[in-house]
Amino acid sequence: MGYEYKESEQAGKQMAKEVKTNAMRILEQNKISYHVMTYICDEFIEGTKVADLVGMPYAEVFKTLVAVGKSGQFYVFVLPVDQELDLKKAAKAVEEKSVAMLPLKDLTKVTGYIRGGCTAIGMKKQYITVVDKSCEGLNLITVSGGRPGCQVRMLVVDYIKVSKAKIDDIIASD
DSSP states (O other): OOEEEOOOHHHHHHHHHHSOOHHHHHHHHTTOOOEEEEEEESSOOOHHHHHHHHTOOGGGBEEEEEEEETTSOEEEEEEETTSOBOHHHHHHHTTOSOEEEOOGGGHHHHHSOOTTSOOSTTOSSOOEEEEEGGGGGOSEEEEEOSSTTEEEEEEHHHHHHHHTEEEEOOBOOO
């Protein structure tokens, strides 16, 4: 299958101690409390499967997508794992004529992260970041911890602060 969820909190803490990510170091530097959830992952896993593995509702687990605007600027969009990014809404949120998804081959070069481990916390540069407005009804949010197999859960307000994000409607309507 390619993955296995480590249910024990102790196992998660041990794994987190072994491989502390840049995102975790930034959270600690900013004195932000977070909980690490890990699972063994040797291939890319869709966000909904990750949410299932860590036992969290889809509405509380957010994926991080990177796009490039018509201007050439890079943008980060964060939305629930079971939703799709609306490129027109995303462009409007960052005041661009249009945005397109960043080609996967460019992800590491632009962000410093690989697919399945991309997070708005601690990218190579601070890009304009937009979190979908559905986060406003939540207390806690779960996002990638900076590598595949690692999720971090924290207060939404802390995530917004540390990622320097703005909130807007960016998901596609049904």
